[in-house]
Amino acid sequence: MSAEKEVLLDVKDLQVTFGNGKKSFEAVHGVNFQVYKGETFGLVGESGSGKTTIGRAIMRIYPVSGGEIIYKGKRISGKISKQLDKQMIQEIQMIFQDPMASLNERAKVDYIVSEGLLNTHKHMKKEERMERVHQALADVGLLPEFASRFPHEFSGGQRQRIGIARALIMEPSFIIADEPISALDVSIRAQVLNLLAKLQKERGLTYLFIAHDLSVMRFISDRIAVIEHGKIVELAPTEKLFEHPLHPYTQALLSAIPTPNPDVEKNKKVLVYDESVHDYSVDKPSWIEIEPEHYILANKKEEEEYRKTLEQHS
Amino acid sequence: MKQEVILAVKDLNVKFSLRGQVLHAIRNVSLDIYKGESLAIVGESGSGKSVFTKTFMGLLDGNGFIDSGEILYYGKDLAKNRSEKDWKNIRGKEIAMVMQDPMTSLNPLKTIGAQIAEAIRMHQPEIKGKEAIKKQVCAYLEDVGIQDPERRYKQYPHEFSGGMRQRVVIAIALACKPKILICDEPTTALDVTIQAQILGLLKELKQKYDLTIVFITHDLGVVANIADRVAVMYAGDIIELGTCREIFFDPKHPYTWALLSSLPQLGEKGENLFTIKGTPPSLFKAIQGDAFAPRNPRALKIDFIEEPPYFKVTETHKAKTWLLDPRAPKVEPPEAIRNLKNLEVLK
Numbered sequence: 001m002s003a004e005k006e007v008l009l010d011v012k013d014l015q016v017t018f019g020n021g022k023k024s025f026e027a028v029h030g031v032n033f034q035v036y037k038g039e040t041f042g043l044v045g046e047s048g049s050g051k052t053t054i055g056r057a058i059m060r061i062y063p064v065s066g067g068e069i070i071y072k073g074k075r076i077s078g079k080i081s082k083q084l085d086k087q088m089i090q091e092i093q094m095i096f097q098d099p100m101a102s103l104n105e106r107a108k109v110d111y112i113v114s115e116g117l118l119n120t121h122k123h124m125k126k127e128e129r130m131e132r133v134h135q136a137l138a139d140v141g142l143l144p145e146f147a148s149r150f151p152h153e154f155s156g157g158q159r160q161r162i163g164i165a166r167a168l169i170m171e172p173s174f175i176i177a178d179e180p181i182s183a184l185d186v187s188i189r190a191q192v193l194n195l196l197a198k199l200q201k202e203r204g205l206t207y208l209f210i211a212h213d214l215s216v217m218r219f220i221s222d223r224i225a226v227i228e229h230g231k232i233v234e235l236a237p238t239e240k241l242f243e244h245p246l247h248p249y250t251q252a253l254l255s256a257i258p259t260p261n262p263d264v265e266k267n268k269k270v271l272v273y274d275e276s277v278h279d280y281s282v283d284k285p286s287w288i289e290i291e292p293e294h295y296i297l298a299n300k301k302e303e304e305e306y307r308k309t310l311e312q313h314s
Numbered sequence: 315m316k317q318e319v320i321l322a323v324k325d326l327n328v329k330f331s332l333r334g335q336v337l338h339a340i341r342n343v344s345l346d347i348y349k350g351e352s353l354a355i356v357g358e359s360g361s362g363k364s365v366f367t368k369t370f371m372g373l374l375d376g377n378g379f380i381d382s383g384e385i386l387y388y389g390k391d392l393a394k395n396r397s398e399k400d401w402k403n404i405r406g407k408e409i410a411m412v413m414q415d416p417m418t419s420l421n422p423l424k425t426i427g428a429q430i431a432e433a434i435r436m437h438q439p440e441i442k443g444k445e446a447i448k449k450q451v452c453a454y455l456e457d458v459g460i461q462d463p464e465r466r467y468k469q470y471p472h473e474f475s476g477g478m479r480q481r482v483v484i485a486i487a488l489a490c491k492p493k494i495l496i497c498d499e500p501t502t503a504l505d506v507t508i509q510a511q512i513l514g515l516l517k518e519l520k521q522k523y524d525l526t527i528v529f530i531t532h533d534l535g536v537v538a539n540i541a542d543r544v545a546v547m548y549a550g551d552i553i554e555l556g557t558c559r560e561i562f563f564d565p566k567h568p569y570t571w572a573l574l575s576s577l578p579q580l581g582e583k584g585e586n587l588f589t590i591k592g593t594p595p596s597l598f599k600a601i602q603g604d605a606f607a608p609r610n611p612r613a614l615k616i617d618f619i620e621e622p623p624y625f626k627v628t629e630t631h632k633a634k635t636w637l638l639d640p641r642a643p644k645v646e647p648p649e650a651i652r653n654l655k656n657l658e659v660l661k
C-alpha cells in the first residue's frame with residue numbers, strides 16, 4: 001500500500017524549541033511522519049501536546065530547532081530560497097479553529113478572501129480578482145454577493161466557510177486544518193466536514209487535520225497519529241487504530257469519547273493515562289513498526305506485550 | 315414514581331426587544347424539574363436553552379424580559395422578582411451556575427483562594443475567621459479534585475489549565491451551597507479526556523451535596539453520560555421530553571432523530587455525514603405549525619398549518635409532533651439511529 005503512494009510531506013526528527021538557554025522549552029521532541037498525496041492525515045492529542053506546534057512548524061511560522069521538513073522532495077525548514085518560499089506560501093494553506101477570531105472584523109469578505117492574491121499576484125486585474133473571489137465563495141457554498149459584507153453578519157458555520165474560501169483561492173495542494181470544527185455546533189460540524197470531504201475529492205487536496213476528538217477523526221482521516229507531550233506515541237491507518245489501539249494513551253483517548261447509548265455510557269469506565277506505566281529508565285523506547293503500517297513508541301519489553309495482544313486479536 | 319418538584323416552570327414566554335423588533339425567544343414552555351435529578355437540555359445554538367435557564371436566576375440581558383408565565387421555586391414565583399435584592403436570595407444560595415468558558419468566568423486579578431473565599435463569606439456566614447474560611451476553601455478544592463490545595467490556594471487563574479479552571483468554577487458554585495446547579499455547556503471548551511473527568515466529578519458531587527443538576531449541552535454523547543431526563547429544545551420550545559433511555563432508544567420527534575443522526579460517532583467512513591438542512595426559523599416572526607417542519611424532509615401537511623400539541627408516549631415521555639397522532643401515517647425513525655441500543659463502546 002505504501003509502496004505506490006507518493007509522499008507529499010516528510011517530517012523527519014522534527015524538534016521545536018521555544019525560548020533559549022535555561023528557560024527553553026522543547027514542545028516537540030523528534031517527531032517522524034509522512035503524509036501521502038491525496039490522503040487525510042489526522043494528528044490527535046490533548047491541548048498542550050504540541051499538535052498545533054507541528055502544524056505551525058510546517059507552515060514555517062515557528063522555526064525548527066532540529067530535524068527537517070521535506071515537501072515534494074524539497075527541504076522547506078530552515079533557510080530556503082525566496083522563490084521556494086513564495087511557492088510554499090501558495091501551496092500550503094491553513095484553516096483555523098475559531099471562525100470568530102480568525103477573520104478580520106474590519107475588513108469585508110472580499111478583502112479577507114483575496115488578501116493572499118493581493119500579496120502574491122500584485123499585477124492581477126481587479127475584475128479577475130473579483131471573479132476568483134466569487135468562484136471561491138461559490139466553491140464553499142456561499143453566495144457571491146456575500147463578498148461585500150462584513151464577518152459579523154455571518155453565523156459560525158458561514159464564517160468557517162469564508163476561512164476555507166480564503167485558503168482555497170490560493171489553489172493550494174496541501175491544507176493544514178487546525179481544529180476547524182471544534183468551535184461549531186454538532187449539526188454545522190457535519191456540514192463543514194462534508195464540504196472538506198467534497199473539496200478533497202474534487203481537487204485532490206491533501207489534508208493535515210489537527211483535532212482532539214477521535215470520534216470526528218475516525219470519520220475523516222485515512223491515517224491517524226496520536227501525539228502526547230510532543231511525541232507521537234502511535235501511528236496507524238484509522239481502522240487499525242480503532243480496532244486494536246495498543247498504546248495506553250490511545251486507549252485512554254478512545255475511552256473518553258462519549259457513546260450515544262446511555263446504558264453503555266453510564267457504566268463506562270474512563271481509562272486514565274498515567275505516564276508512569278512506562279519504565280524507560282534503562283530500556284529506552286524507540287519507534288517500531290509493530291505490524292504493517294502500524295507504528296508505536298515502545299521499548300523492548302512493551303513491544304513483546306503489544307505483539308502478544310495483537311496475536312490475540314488476529 | 316412520584317418525585318418532589320423543586321422548580322416548576324409554567325407557560326413561560328421570554329421576549330427580547332431588538333432594534334424595535336420583538337424576538338420571541340422562549341415560546342410557552344412548561345417544565346417540572348425534580349429534586350435530585352440531573353436534567354439535560356439539548357439543542358442547537360440559538361434554540362433558547364441558555365436563555366431558558368438564565369431566567370431562573372434573573373440573568374437575562376437588559377433588553378430581555380419575561381412576558382408571561384411562572385417560575386415556581388418551592389412555591390415562590392421567581393418570574394415576579396424585579397429588584398436585584400429579590401434575586402440576591404436566589405442567585406448562588408439556591409441556584410448556582412457553571413458557565414461554558416472557564417477562561418473568562420474567573421477574575422484574573424484575584425487568587426483562586428480569594429475567589430472561593432468570597433463565595434463562602436457571602437453564603438456561609440456561620441464560618442468566621444480567616445483560618446476557618448481557608449480551611450473550608452481547601453476542603454472544596456479537594457472535593458473538586460485539585461491536588462495540593464494549600465499551594466493552589468495562592469495561585470492565580472492563569473496558572474491553571476482549562477480543566478482545572480473549570481474545577482475551580484465548580485468549587486465556587488459549591489461554596490454558595492446551592493440546591494440547583496445549572497451547568498451551561500461546561501465541557502465544550504475542553505478536551506475529551508478532561509470532559510470525561512469533569513462529567514465524572516459532577517456526578518460525584520451531585521451525590522455528595524445532594525444537588526439537582528440542569529445540564530445544558532448540544533452534544534448528545536455527553537447527555538448519555540450524565541442525564542436522567544432529557545428535554546430537547548428547538549426554536550424556543552421543548553419539543554420532546556423523556557428519560558434518557560426513552561430519548562435515545564425510542565425518540566419520537568423528527569428533530570430528535572435529526573440530532574441523533576448527526577452524531578459523528580454514527581458516521582460511516584467515505585459517506586457524507588448526516589446534516590440537518592436549512593437553518594432554524596427566525597423568532598422575530600410568529601411561527602405557524604411545527605417549527606421544525608420546513609427543515610423536515612418528511613413533514614406532513616398539517617405540520618405547516620397547525621402547531622402539534624404534546625402527545626403522551628409513556629408517563630415520563632412526551633413529544634410535540636403530529637406523527638404521534640393516531641391518524642398520522644406511520645413513519646419510522648432513520649436507519650442510523652435505530653440500533654443505538656446495541657451500540658457498544660466506539661470501535
